[in-house]
Amino acid sequence: MAPRTRKDARRAEIVRAALEAIAERGYRGASLASVAERVGLTQQGLLHYFPTKDDLLVAVLAERDQWDSAPGSGWRADLLAALVEYNVMRPGVVQTFSALLGESVTEDHPARPYFTLRYTRVRAEMARSLRGEYGERLPSGLTPEQAAPLLVAVMDGLQYQWLLDPEAVDMAEAFRAFLTLLGTEPRTGS
DSSP, X not given: OOOOOHHHHHHHHHHHHHHHHHHHHHHHHOOHXXXXXXXXXXXXXXXXXXXXXXXXXXXXXXXXXXHHOOTTOTTOHHHHHHHHHHHHTOHHHHHHHHHHHHHTTSTTXXXXXXXXXXXXXXXXXXXHHHHHHHTTSOTTSOOHHHHHHHHHHHHHHHHHHHHHOTTTOOHHHHHHHHHHHHTOOOOOOO
């Protein structure tokens, strides 16, 4: 892996600041000027790193996906359960993702193509991993293609419920209960 350049480090700092601003105000409410101010740049200086607000948004989403991906790990039940538990420790990231996902359902939202492609890829990867682990049928009788969108829906739906009422919704416990329904309980130990 090549060493990080100063420009790479600055871009990473801007992405973190944008994530914070979006978490606080939503995509439409987070201005380039406010992100620039957080990192000690002018808006024009920020545009040197990200020519448009949409470019910055895509960088924020890609960074968030990097945090959630372990290369070669697939989407095994135990890793998904661990990801849900990890998300409990980073409510700002979960809030940003959830806010952007909700906003992206509108036709003109710049993140709509990103989320559409992301969900297509995630469902396919989950189905492939489930097939590798369970074959053509999960213990519940569902096919991997039937289970994959359900896993995504439960993960994202639990995030919304947890963000709205964290005292009432134990996201990690509820996800483990769903895995039990699917017959794909997380493995314990290695």
